[in-house]
Amino acid sequence: MKPTELRVLALVASLVLVSAVKAEMVVDQLLTQYQKAGAISFDATRGEALWMVESDGRSCTSCHGADLTEVGEHQKTKRAIKPMAPSVNSERLSKVSKIEKWFLRNCKWTFDRECTPQEKGDLLVWLRTQ
Amino acid sequence: MSKIRWITGGVLLIGVLGGGVLGLANASDRWGEDESEHERSSVRSSAKPLGPVAEAYIEECSACHMAYPAGFLPERSWNRLLSNLDDHFGENAEVEPDTLAQIKGYLSANAGEYTSNRRAQKFLRSIAAADAPLRITELKYFKRKHHEIPDRLVSGNPEVGSFSQCDVCHGEGAQQGYFDDDRVNIPGYGRWDD
Numbered sequence: 170m171k172p173t174e175l176r177v178l179a180l181v182a183s184l185v186l187v188s189a190v191k192a193e194m195v196v197d198q199l200l201t202q203y204q205k206a207g208a209i210s211f212d213a214t215r216g217e218a219l220w221m222v223e224s225d226g227r228s229c230t231s232c233h234g235a236d237l238t239e240v241g242e243h244q245k246t247k248r249a250i251k252p253m254a255p256s257v258n259s260e261r262l263s264k265v266s267k268i269e270k271w272f273l274r275n276c277k278w279t280f281d282r283e284c285t286p287q288e289k290g291d292l293l294v295w296l297r298t299q
Numbered sequence: 300m301s302k303i304r305w306i307t308g309g310v311l312l313i314g315v316l317g318g319g320v321l322g323l324a325n326a327s328d329r330w331g332e333d334e335s336e337h338e339r340s341s342v343r344s345s346a347k348p349l350g351p352v353a354e355a356y357i358e359e360c361s362a363c364h365m366a367y368p369a370g371f372l373p374e375r376s377w378n379r380l381l382s383n384l385d386d387h388f389g390e391n392a393e394v395e396p397d398t399l400a401q402i403k404g405y406l407s408a409n410a411g412e413y414t415s416n417r418r419a420q421k422f423l424r425s426i427a428a429a430d431a432p433l434r435i436t437e438l439k440y441f442k443r444k445h446h447e448i449p450d451r452l453v454s455g456n457p458e459v460g461s462f463s464q465c466d467v468c469h470g471e472g473a474q475q476g477y478f479d480d481d482r483v484n485i486p487g488y489g490r491w492d493d
Contacts, residue, residue: 247460
């Protein structure tokens, strides 16, 4: 490999790393917050199950689609929703206020209630591996 | 020569890495504030730059639907709509009180009564003074402009889905208020000449 190619590779790798580290920090910050609010330990399997569960004909996948690495579609307006998986969309899980906003709106839409700190933590530990 | 290249490359690499770390620290200070530069630039792609208040409107509202031009509804309609965001046409669209105030300020100041936009005035004239309609797609002017478009090209068209998706056929300029006929391109059908 030429030195130039190596340098480009190093640059790209470092940028990817920086955004991944940022998402990790954001998620960790929220997990700590949820634990202070009473959550115990978080479990990705429970998070995945909650993501898939259907409640009154609605689930997270109704809009985000079955494959998190693909573009979703708002059930009603048909607006495209960018992929939810941080592995293909580095904007995901990168901002505390945004995560909280969408948990509030979307838990109410999907389950007709707010999600508990335990549920939100479970969802986050699963989502961040996607 | 090669040595110089390596030194230059090294300096560049350190610069970018350092910039990344600084950006990271900066980002952690700004959590809870408005949107990232990346998203800002995507809404600025056409027409004049928008102020921060318009950006709050776009950020909060355009995730689920296009951020409709404020001038297409009168102030009373926006106020009615914003007072009911926890049941927004059956969806929860709650926003933080500060953000809500920003959005309300923007929509009120740019509502149909306060803009010189030609189409906004046509929309406004098609609304009775006592009414505060919530759906632009149900306004007389909207219906008149779309009455020739068969449903199969919109709600029956998987690439469009709904009349609320203005930008799908009218292009990116729709969010900035550009709806000229010659820009229309219906996915799976093509240009529309009436």
